[in-house]
Amino acid sequence: MEKRFELNASSEVLSPFRKELRQILSHAGWKKKTTEEILLAVDEALTNIIRHAYQGGPGKMTVSVVAADDRIEIVLEDWGKKFDPTQVPPPELPRQKPGGLGVHFIRTIMDEMIYEGQGSGGNRLRLIKRKNKI
Amino acid sequence: MKIQSTNQGDIHVLELSGELDYHSSPELREKLTELTVKQASKILVNLSGVDYMDSSGIATFVEAFQKAKRYQGRLILAALTPTVRGVFEIAKLDSIFEITSTVAEAEKCLGAKA
Numbered sequence: 001m002e003k004r005f006e007l008n009a010s011s012e013v014l015s016p017f018r019k020e021l022r023q024i025l026s027h028a029g030w031k032k033k034t035t036e037e038i039l040l041a042v043d044e045a046l047t048n049i050i051r052h053a054y055q056g057g058p059g060k061m062t063v064s065v066v067a068a069d070d071r072i073e074i075v076l077e078d079w080g081k082k083f084d085p086t087q088v089p090p091p092e093l094p095r096q097k098p099g100g101l102g103v104h105f106i107r108t109i110m111d112e113m114i115y116e117g118q119g120s121g122g123n124r125l126r127l128i129k130r131k132n133k134i
Numbered sequence: 135m136k137i138q139s140t141n142q143g144d145i146h147v148l149e150l151s152g153e154l155d156y157h158s159s160p161e162l163r164e165k166l167t168e169l170t171v172k173q174a175s176k177i178l179v180n181l182s183g184v185d186y187m188d189s190s191g192i193a194t195f196v197e198a199f200q201k202a203k204r205y206q207g208r209l210i211l212a213a214l215t216p217t218v219r220g221v222f223e224i225a226k227l228d229s230i231f232e233i234t235s236t237v238a239e240a241e242k243c244l245g246a247k248a
Binding site: 011012014015018033036037039040043044047050051093094095096097098099101102104105108109 | 153155156157186188189190192193194196197200216217220221224225226227229230
């Protein structure tokens with residue numbers, strides 16, 4: 001199953017998008033706990049696009065979801081300022097200051113986080129979660 | 135997200151419901167800041183109605199918790215759903231915050247006065 005979403009880079013889109021992704025994951029047979037974790041990881045990646053790539057300004061972001069039997073692969077693209085989450089150092093836990101946990105959540109939940117950049121500017125991030133790791 | 139603010143004796147109670155994310159967390163931050171600015175000594179956040187929370191929600195609580203600590207105030211998070219508790223666990227913050235299983239337990243911890 002393959003689905004592509006085009007979203008405005010605005011925090012308002014996060015909740016409706018999660019609803020759609022929750023349905024896809026449920027239909028693909030993911031357990032509730034893992035579904036909620038994957039939603040969190042993707043939500044954090046989208047929040048990073050809104051906050052860091054577009055810095056709160058207008059812009060577009062796309063999410064491509066490929067739900068295979070053994071895994072889910074999610075590719076997020078934007079055309080904002082370069083932001084490579086794989087370069088964000090791991091936080092010291094438990095973190096006593098607000099913020100800095102989003103990338104930690106993505107790293108902890110997903111099996112792979114691959115930053116591919118965009119030739120023409122912007123960012124492309126690939127997130128993979130395998131079912132045998134449930 | 136909906137936020138209902140009430141007083142149970144000397145405890146300030148915030149009852150949250152819905153989803154706590156980057157979009158809705160500024161509203162919660164505002165409510166918690168109102169309480170920490172006036173140095174509310176006992177703050178109870180009822181999370182039983184929150185079915186989703188991201189790192190923005192966590193950051194909002196960390197900020198309020200640190201502010202309350204500075205004036206010896208207490209902030210207790212009560213009745214977390216399994217999904218929300220899981221987020222605190224991934225952040226390894228479940229041992230830092232005062233978390234109770236029920237609202238009644240939180241009230242007891244805070245020594246509720248009628």
